[in-house]
Amino acid sequence: MDDAGARLYGRDDDDQGALVAGHVYAALLGAPLDGELLLDVTGWVAAELVEGALLITDRGLYGPGGRAFYAPAEGDPAGPFLWHGDTP
Structure with a gap:
């Protein structure tokens, strides 16, 4: 996977680094x-x-502290995680 410009969930923008091999x-x-x-x-x-x-x-429907549910498409656990909605 090319890590040029990649951003990781859970890291601050100023704490972004290369993907770990x-x-x-x-x-x-x-x-x-x-x-x-x-x-x-x-x-x-x-x-x-x-x-x-x-x-x-903090970008979802419920603002700061809200959660977004992501899961892979059914039958494809190796694929990308798709958004399925927000929850408080």
Whole structure:
């Protein structure tokens, strides 16, 4: 994966660095974290990859402290994580 311009979820803009060799990253697609934002899923077990994650964001429907639900498309745990909605 080309890490030029890659941004990682959970890191401040001034704390961005190159992707770590050997790590596995899932692209986040769909609002509110859509774009060149990657989620480090290194070490996640199969069930976690299928279930996805609630990611804290201030860009969603519920503002600061809200969460956006991202999960891979059904049957594609290795694919990008797609946005499925927001929750408080």
